[in-house]
């Protein structure tokens with residue numbers, strides 16, 4: 001087989017693959033390689049078809065110039081291990097190293113370019129600046145495969161503009177992600193339960209607007225909780241709070257009541273006096289969610305809430321979960337996330353886990369990935385899809 005679906009013959013061609021290899025790192029140690037694993041099948045398929053595969057990706061949010069802390073070098077090494085073959089690494093993205101590395105590729109070989117975000121053009125809001133960088137990326141290849149699902153909601157040079165400059169197609173990972181998410185937006189089997197948590201509260205509140213017309217139950221956990229509790233007039237102490245979203249949350253609570261959607265907030269909260277950090281020993285306590293002391297902050301949903309949420313999930317036929325219920329990275333605040341993950345494994349129906357941290361939580365808490373219907377590689381991307389927003393990295397493939 002020397003073809004790739006949507007591109008035709010790829011043998012001997014230089015194929016630029018945009019992957020999402022944005023994995024959590026401690027120093028140069030990868031703490032969860034899920035996104036690299038998810039990127040392997042497309043890269044392998046292209047290499048097996050005889051393509052000269054050039055992988056472009058970002059890591060973190062460097063400021064448009066080289067920054068060793070965000071080098072993709074350790075990621076390229078891990079990709080090589082997972083592929084079971086040598087992976088060349090270019091120490092720049094479109095400069096001399098990239099050009100020489102790509103020129104040296106033989107059929108079936110793979111190279112990774114240094115972090116695309118080391119170039120200001122990648123994330124520029126200026127079309128011409130992005131376009132100029134996209135021209136240089138496109139000059140390294142004969143065709144483009146868009147496979148970085150976690151980044152398709154970004155209008156960035158290696159995601160959007162490059163697709164306008166090369167013959168292109170959607171990679172297998174993006175196609176599979178979209179396929180599952182489409183099932184959630186079109187005709188989810190009911191009851192359809194959505195669980196929302198995490199800390200990117202303002203990013204995520206918007207999805208509730210759309211879900212109020214779609215889901216049967218919405219379970220709120222993580223940092224999301226406190227803006228809702230404050231909207232109901234409760235003290236939330238030092239917990240995460242989006243003051244400018246209080247009216248929005250009040251509106252959601254009212255609309256949920258009117259629409260007969262069960263919007264569940266935790267009845268109890270695990271608190272501490274400080275955010276866990278360094279050597280400080282956590283000193284968790286449990287309080288009713290209406291009684292968070294002013295000098296404390298909420299760090300997990302409490303045991304009664306965890307049991308209620310597990311019960312609310314028991315009869316679900318479709319579940320979408322984004323965002324941990326608490327600061328799961330610390331044992332003392334991981335129980336809520338564990339309880340929700342456990343409940344999902346028992347659901348008789350489609351379960352989708354979305355988001356870098358949610359997916360990492362499932363794996364690091366020891367759950368078997370196979371117990372979930374689908375673990376998405378994109379948090380923001382999957383939420384924006386469910387919100388009905390246009391994803392630039394997808395529309396560009398359809399338009400040009």
Ligand SMILES: Nc1ncnc2c1ncn2[C@@H]1O[C@H](COP(=O)(O)OP(=O)(O)O)[C@@H](O)[C@H]1O
Nearest residue numbers: 198199200222223299326327355356357358379
């Ligand atoms: N009550 C809370 N207060 C502060 N941070 C929280 C709370 N609950 C969860 N978190 C944090 O939220 C982070 C994940 O949030 P987010 O990035 O929104 O999720 P995802 O990557 O799955 O979309 C985790 O690092 C977790 O520690």
Ligand SMILES: O=C(OP(=O)(O)O)[C@H](O)COP(=O)(O)O
Nearest residue numbers: 022150151355356378379380381
């Ligand atoms: O980690 C990512 O998104 P996610 O946290 O929404 O899953 C993607 O790699 C996108 O990264 P960005 O949000 O810096 O553009």
